[in-house]
Amino acid sequence: MEHLIKVTDLCKVYNPGENEVRALDHINLKIDRGEFVAIIGQSGSGKSTFMNMLGCLDTPTSGTYFLNGTDVSTMTDNELSAVRNREIGFIFQGFNLIANLTAEENVELPLIYRGIDKKTRRQLAREALEMVGLSHRMNHKPSEMSGGQQQRVAIARAIAAKPPVILADEPTGNLDSASSKEILSILKDLHKGGRTVILITHDDGIAARAKRVVRIMDGKIESDVINPAFDSMEEEHEKGSIEK
Ligand SMILES: Nc1ncnc2c1ncn2[C@@H]1O[C@H](COP(=O)(O)OP(=O)(O)OP(=O)(O)O)[C@@H](O)[C@H]1O
Ligand SMILES: [Mg+2]
Secondary structure: OOOOEEEEEEEEEEOOOOOOEEEEEEEEEEEOOOOEEEEEOOOOOOHHHHHHHHOOOOOOOEEEEEEOOEEOOOOOHHHHHHHHHHHEEEEOOOOOOOOOOOHHHHHHHHHHHOOOOHHHHHHHHHHHHHHOOOHHHOOOOHHHOOHHHHHHHHHHHHHOOOOOEEEEEOOOOOOOHHHHHHHHHHHHHHHHOOOEEEEEEOOHHHHOOOOEEEEEEOOEEEEEEEOOOHHHHHHHHHHOOOOO
């Protein structure tokens, strides 16, 4: 079967000309369905630029990006937004929840854009909130929840429609270490459930929770390794449980 993600010679140049910044410089990367990959790099290395490409939020200057067999590198904005809706669940550092909606309503919102009927929406939202251990907080608004709980709502929102790809940009950046652990544990569960999880971070400790670690520097891939410690962390993960 073809790769889920296949990026070939991808370049992104900001401000072409005198002040140009080569934010991505001939990136080649393949990711298969069901992988759990961390993309790590220092500030300015090109992580967010790459995330924008992988998430179909922006198009490259040159090179190609095949997502699920379709070349998305030359699509129009409208076409890209349709692909995003269908294929990708986003998780951001700032949870980006809507303040006056409950947890359940926040999770349901993107399902409305997908044209899913009310009854199915409700069911998908409840399933997703249950998966992140928040069944008992469905009717709470973001201000009534902890940071870790808010991020779990954001994860539920990202996964409710069951998109094949979960793209998380510094998802634990605003969280304390206990909440970060919970979030990483949920990402791992998603991976075990067959989703493809791509985790973007500048933190080695967080990248070490993924099965494969791709390091970028100055817009280039510096290394791409399978994490030898991943399977031994399995046991520890089994023992841990999400705080309700
Ligand atoms: N819109 C833009 N216009 C010009 N240059 C940009 C733009 N966005 C990013 N850059 C430059 O491209 C390079 C990569 O930026 P990017 O935001 O992808 O880095 P990052 O790895 O996400 O960093 P951080 O960890 O600080 O978020 C940087 O040198 C940055 O200054
Ligand atoms: Mg960034």
